[in-house]
Amino acid sequence: MTTVIRVVLVDDQALFRAGIRMVINSQPDLEVVGEAGDGREALDVVAKTRPDIVLMDIRMPVMDGIVATTELLRREHPPRIVMLTTFDLDEAAARAIRGGASGFLLKDADPEFLLAAIRGVHRGSSVIAAQATTDLFSRFAEPAPKRPDAFAQLTHREKEIFAFAARGLNNSEIAAREFLSEATVKTHVSRILAKLGLRDRVQLVVYAHDHALI
Structure with missing residues (x-):
């Protein structure tokens, strides 16, 4: 149904x-x-x-x-x-x-x-x-605060995927660049959102710009 x-x-x-x-x-x-x-x-x-x-x-x-x-x-x-x-x-x-x-x-x-x-x-x-x-x-960027502590919890791979997602790439595009499966990218994105306390990829873009991470 x-x-x-x-x-x-x-x-x-x-x-x-x-x-x-x-x-x-x-x-x-x-x-x-x-x-x-x-x-x-x-x-x-x-x-x-x-x-x-x-x-x-x-x-x-x-x-x-x-x-x-x-x-x-x-x-x-x-x-x-x-x-x-x-x-x-x-x-x-x-x-x-x-x-x-x-x-x-x-x-x-x-x-x-x-x-x-x-x-x-x-x-x-x-x-x-x-x-x-x-x-x-x-x-419409606002003055960036210092880099948040939560971001330091991300692994090197997660930070790479974070950067791609913050620039608007979807899972398949990230997978092609990083030589990963889409399922693996999806898992990484889910972990990134959880670690940073974000709801979705729109909030990830906001977070990246507000903290001058890209």
């Missing part, structure tokens, strides 16, 4: 939501279970529907997406949140990702990329628009 990924759309433009809903509901493994036109409404909709993924617009009336995301991530068992933005390099998106969002998507992204991104975030193992995320944090 196919697991259906439950999605909530949050955007103040009803026409935009209708288009995204049509794309998502065309897939047998995806379903839009709720919609909201602003961040405050989103808090209620998410509480009622308990989705796996929330697609959250950044700029909305009443309550914007940054505030709503912060509130949702404080809850027990929060959904994964993907920010929607019209700007390729958006400081607000950078703040949201640092705060725990799972990445960001441009509103004009191709439907195929949107669907792949939702599935990837649901798996918890994919960075959305990895290069765009890297560029985003390079542009």
Whole structure:
């Protein structure tokens, strides 16, 4: 039986939501279970529907997406949140990702990329628009603190794989460069995330940039 990924759309433009809903509901493994036109409404909709993924617009009336995301991530068992933005390099998106969002998507992204991104975030193992995320944090970098003690716990091999992952390479690309199997790379990445207390590869990119590790 196919697991259906439950999605909530949050955007103040009803026409935009209708288009995204049509794309998502065309897939047998995806379903839009709720919609909201602003961040405050989103808090209620998410509480009622308990989705796996929330697609959250950044700029909305009443309550914007940054505030709503912060509130949702404080809850027990929060959904994964993907920010929607019209700007390729958006400081607000950078703040949201640092705060725990799972990445960001441009509103004009191709439907195929949107669907792949939702599935990837649901798996918890994919960075959305990895290069765009890297560029985003390079542009809006904050002063780097000293290298954290946790990073010293990584083995030499783990530090090598960390560097590749932080630059946006996926498991197959890292495996080809390091002459390893994808399964081995996946295991290394899981250990790196555990040692550093990170949730996913998006947080790994944030961690690398915040601590000037790449």
